[in-house]
Amino acid sequence: MKLYYAPGACSLAPHIVLEESGLAYESEAIDLRGNRMTSSGKDFSQINAKGYVPALVLDDGQLLTEGPAINQYLADRVPEKKLAPANGTIDRYRLQEWLTFLGTELHKSFSPLFNPATSDDWKKASLETVNRRLEYVATQLAGKQFLVGDNFTIADAYLFTILGWGQYVGLDIGKWPVLKEYHGRIFMRPAVQAALKAEGLIPSA
Ligand SMILES: N[C@@H](CCC(=O)N[C@@H](CS)C(=O)NCC(=O)O)C(=O)O
Structure with a gap:
């Protein structure tokens, strides 16, 4: 591969x-x-x-x-x-729910922030959306180690990746201590x- x-x-x-x-x-x-x-x-x-x-x-x-x-x-x-719950289980659909959310609601809200052609108004609106989405993620991760179940899954690999983009667009994820702790913990995985x-x-x- x-x-x-x-x-x-x-x-x-x-x-x-x-x-x-x-x-x-x-x-x-x-x-x-x-x-x-x-x-x-x-x-x-x-x-x-x-x-x-x-x-x-x-x-x-x-x-x-x-x-x-x-x-x-x-x-x-x-x-x-x-790395993913077994096909056909409710946790697999929870995983897909997160993958869809991360892809369409969070990742794609970041995208205009990286595009030099994006207007300031659009950037401001995109950043507001990113903040709202991350607020939601922070509430979902409270008291949890991982997004789905008790294991690191592919959804965590995706969320970790997206959280790393904050530094490039002037967004400090430290304002959500739960996200900062999560990011730091996933970062340490070999x-x-x-x-x-x-x-x-x-x-x-
Ligand atoms: N729907 C695609 C989106 C992939 C995507 O947004 N890739 C970005 C990097 S994060 C890219 O290659 N952008 C360059 C381009 O779109 O031309 C997926 O989920 O894999």
């Missing part, structure tokens, strides 16, 4: 999940700010016509895109790691450290 990612982008979530899974994989960075070439000089649009990350090339050569699909595919390859190092986001000692 090969993961195409951009450092610190939403593709960090499947990068973390790959590290948590113990599955063999390769990875390659995409320059999203520049000409969208891979680090080995290939045109990324020829690999993923959608042009965005994450993209996972499977061992049989198929391309799988969309973070929640990629993450569930990886989790289901290693059920013993409990698989998270490995993915962050691989993406050059923390020094590799």
